[in-house]
Amino acid sequence: MTTQPFQSRNGETLLKPVLTEEEYRSFQNEYAGFCLACGETAYNVEPDARRYVCETCSKPKVYGFEELLLMNLIVLQ
Numbered sequence: 001m002t003t004q005p006f007q008s009r010n011g012e013t014l015l016k017p018v019l020t021e022e023e024y025r026s027f028q029n030e031y032a033g034f035c036l037a038c039g040e041t042a043y044n045v046e047p048d049a050r051r052y053v054c055e056t057c058s059k060p061k062v063y064g065f066e067e068l069l070l071m072n073l074i075v076l077q
Ligand SMILES: [Zn+2]
Pocket: 035, 036, 037, 038, 039, 040, 054, 055, 056, 057, 058, 059, 061
C-alpha cells in the first residue's frame, strides 16, 4: 500500500490509500482502518467505521476500508 495526497472539501491536505484489490480484501478481513490525516493503518476498526480517533495523530480521521471505498477514497491499482 502507498498513499496519495488529495484536498478535502475544507481545503485540508489528506492522504488516501493506493492499493491492490488483494490488499483491499486483506485489510477488510483484518478489520483494519486507515487514517486520512497521517496515512497510518489502524486495527480493530469495523469496515464501515467513520471518524475514529487515530492512535498515531489523535485526529478523528480513521475510516474502515469499506467506508473509504464507498466514499471513493481508495485508489485501486
Ligand atoms: Zn492519524
